[in-house]
Amino acid sequence: MSAPDKGGDRQGWRALREIIHERILSGAYPPGARLPRDADLAEQLGCARATVQRAMRALADDGLIERKRKGGSRVLAHPVTRATFDIPVAREEVEATGRAYGYQLVARDIAQTPHSVAAAMGLDAPERMLRAQALHLADRRPFMYEDRWISLATVPEIVDVDLTRESANEWLLAHRPYSRCTLRFSAANATPAQAELLGTRPGDALFVIERCTWLGSAPITCVTALAPPGYALTTEA
Amino acid sequence: MSAPDKGGDRQGWRALREIIHERILSGAYPPGARLPRDADLAEQLGCARATVQRAMRALADDGLIERKRKGGSRVLAHPVTRATFDIPVAREEVEATGRAYGYQLVARDIAQTPHSVAAAMGLDAPERMLRAQALHLADRRPFMYEDRWISLATVPEIVDVDLTRESANEWLLAHRPYSRCTLRFSAANATPAQAELLGTRPGDALFVIERCTWLGSAPITCVTALAPPGYALTTEA
């Protein structure tokens, strides 16, 4: 009758994804084109619709195709480059490269947040928060400098933590999980003070990571991390 | 007898994920703790194991828990911040903010790649490639400068494309899909020439995106994109 297993090897959904991906790359399904229905692909490839779903869902997650409830699936005309970064804890980032991690508290006080920080945290007005500035070291050399504000309203216990011994980041991760997190990457010229701390020259281009976290709608912390020249984030999409 | 629907509302896997996430946040499943088996959670929450699977899989993808084939599921002790960025085509990035997009070819020639570029592409030795330098504009002002090398071996047709009218990036996306892509974010001080092109001052901190793409194992292109101060990548994890 018909050829129910034309697809070939009857492998898993990963193989299916690969087959469909190949068809896109080879031009069989050109950019903007509509893909066959899941059910048709299932029959064509000799597997269940659920398996096709899994593969198509993965392709959609990768930003390769677009799926709509009745419009079917289409190959994206302008595929975005979708990259996933894992921002590790500084300690682990350092130790992953075989270097010795070190930590050093630079300053700690309680003060009114600048308006910019309050705004980033979604607050209506500045608040008094704990500010901790610290250095992360790799083999005794500056690896990253962080300037952090911690909400006393949300995390009152933080005032009793000895931040000279333990990084605020690690304490927070262990004691205050967050449910929301915003990230912002940019570049900035080092101020003289920052250059001094990072062991570079004023004006050097620093890599800037700004991160704010919340538990529910309550702000936990907002940190600006500065990395000296040579630092880079890499990933494979 | 028993309470088969204790979990409550009998909602979908997204609700399940939320419930489990709540338990993690609330400390019911503290960092490092082992979660119940999928099957037990399924019974406890009154749904099928497949549904629990879906929810747990999502939590694992989010970097919140860790799953192993027999070790069960554990809450990660040091959850990484996992962020997904969509790097759009420059045109769309500009137009998304309501500004007028402009494009300008700065230089185009065929030359030997530097060793650094050849290495980034995974080549054993430098090759002659097409080099295209171009400016992306937003409302007539420099938005991003790109310095691109395109493999003549993989994409010979590129020599016949009029790059003064069409951005190499957009032509490549439309005609040469890629299967692999590496990304690297960093910061760099502007050289005088770069500052001139981007309308900033020499030494200003630029945001640097380096991207290389391949089709299979054949290198397609390698581009260094520079953005002037003010540019930032943001996301919500």
Add this chain to the structure above:
DNA sequence: AACAGTAATATGTACGCACATATTTTGTCA
């Protein structure tokens, strides 16, 4: 011709079952 209501349709989700696979644990034997 414009519009609203309805039917058709493709994907999304859920369930229950069976089997595959990767580890851990246990047990056996030297």
Add this chain to the structure above:
DNA sequence: TGACAAAATATGTGCGTACATATTACTGTT
């Protein structure tokens, strides 16, 4: 005690079905 093999176990995957949901397409009315 230690090494290696076998059993146990939790997750991973696949199938078939049924129903849910979001859009599109159609259809009849004004």
